[in-house]
Amino acid sequence: MSYQTVLKQASPMKTTINTFLAHLSSPVTSAIVIDAETLMSSSALVSYGVDPINVIVLNNDEEIIRKAHEAGHSRSVRGFTTQVLEQITDTFDIIYLDYCGTPDGNKTTGVLPKYDMLWAADRLSDQGVFVVTFSRRNHEGFAVERAQNMIPLSLELVNIVYYHETCAMFAMILVKRGFKDTRYIRDTFNSIRMANAERVGNKRKRVEEEPTVEEEPTSKLKKFALILYQHDNSMWVGLVERFNKEKNAKILWVDPRSPYDYGSNKGWYPVGEYISTEATADGQWCYLQDVEKQANFPKVLRIEQFRDFKKWVQQNKEELTSIEDYFM
Numbered sequence: 384m385s386y387q388t389v390l391k392q393a394s395p396m397k398t399t400i401n402t403f404l405a406h407l408s409s410p411v412t413s414a415i416v417i418d419a420e421t422l423m424s425s426s427a428l429v430s431y432g433v434d435p436i437n438v439i440v441l442n443n444d445e446e447i448i449r450k451a452h453e454a455g456h457s458r459s460v461r462g463f464t465t466q467v468l469e470q471i472t473d474t475f476d477i478i479y480l481d482y483c484g485t486p487d488g489n490k491t492t493g494v495l496p497k498y499d500m501l502w503a504a505d506r507l508s509d510q511g512v513f514v515v516t517f518s519r520r521n522h523e524g525f526a527v528e529r530a531q532n533m534i535p536l537s538l539e540l541v542n543i544v545y546y547h548e549t550c551a552m553f554a555m556i557l558v559k560r561g562f563k564d565t566r567y568i569r570d571t572f573n574s575i576r577m578a579n580a581e582r583v584g585n586k587r588k589r590v591e592e593e594p595t596v597e598e599e600p601t602s603k604l605k606k607f608a609l610i611l612y613q614h615d616n617s618m619w620v621g622l623v624e625r626f627n628k629e630k631n632a633k634i635l636w637v638d639p640r641s642p643y644d645y646g647s648n649k650g651w652y653p654v655g656e657y658i659s660t661e662a663t664a665d666g667q668w669c670y671l672q673d674v675e676k677q678a679n680f681p682k683v684l685r686i687e688q689f690r691d692f693k694k695w696v697q698q699n700k701e702e703l704t705s706i707e708d709y710f711m
């Protein structure tokens with residue numbers, strides 16, 4: 384399984400969206416979803432009683448589509464959305480276009496979200512829900528506005544959700560214009576998101592006692608390093624404030640996926656091995672830059688930068704701002 388897949392599998396937002404869509408489904412629901420090799424989206428629907436035959440999985444990877452067929456999603460199609468969607472003429476109660484890219488699409492793969500969204504507007508049932516996700520990278524900071532401009536006139540935006548996965552992302556939840564109960568859709572999503580965040584936050588454990596000796600580093604970890612730290616099957620973004628000889632670090636957490644910890648630096652966390660690509664065990668870490676290669680993240684901040692950054696985190700605590708917003 385690729386590193387990105389591992390990160391995504393553990394993403395609280397993936398779980399939230401999959402649970403939300405499953406929650407809205409019934410045994411007669413028909414759905415079409417971009418899924419990954421873990422088949423988390425289609426499995427969530429099936430676990431809520433949807434007939435596998437009524438779930439179409441889309442992916443450009445043959446192996447993933449083979450797995451989807453094996454799981455009973457026998458109408459699943461291999462290919463990039465913009466190329467394959469036009470062959471599909473059914474209507475759907477759930478459409479989930481879980482893109483990894485930006486609203487402008489990708490010239491190489493031929494993916495044009497604008498066309499896919501027009502297809503979705505045409506194929507969404509009257510009581511259906513359409514979720515689309517995009518990266519917030521590029522577009523000079525206006526990815527969200529660009530995506531909103533692409534919403535077909537027959538659809539209505541119910542909710543827009545910001546989150547951070549391997550980069551800054553957002554999701555739009557849409558329904559057919561004239562849909563009666565948009566409030567129910569938004570409330571359902573929000574309550575699942577909050578319950579999920581609480582569950583994730585509460586699970587993270589800390590070493591509460593402050594160790595006494597503070598000396599030279601025993602690993603490659605540096606003071607004021609921007610890191611991804613593995614805990615509980617997920618990598619969390621943080622900034623190392625201090626560390627000690629016992630291999631514990633005090634970390635300022637800046638991961639909007641965990642409102643519970645965001646902006647706090649309480650407790651000491653065990654520092655495991657440095658892993659530049661794929662962390663598998665609790666405590667293992669890498670520099671944020673190791674993963675976010677195209678982003679402007681420094682490996683280590685200077686002291687003045689650190690002070691500035693910490694102030695920014697404290698000031699923006701209420702909004703749970705993505706760290707990318709500070710460095711881009």
Ligand SMILES: C[S@@+](CC[C@H](N)C(=O)[O-])C[C@H]1O[C@@H](n2cnc3c(N)ncnc32)[C@H](O)[C@@H]1O
Pocket residue numbers: 391392397398401417418419420421422423424441442443444462463464465481482483484494
């Ligand atoms: C973000 S993952 C899907 C995750 C899944 N929904 C979940 O919750 O676990 C996206 C997967 O679909 C593929 N993909 C992304 N955009 C696509 C597109 N426009 N057409 C076909 N496959 C796409 C990617 O290669 C990747 O395997």
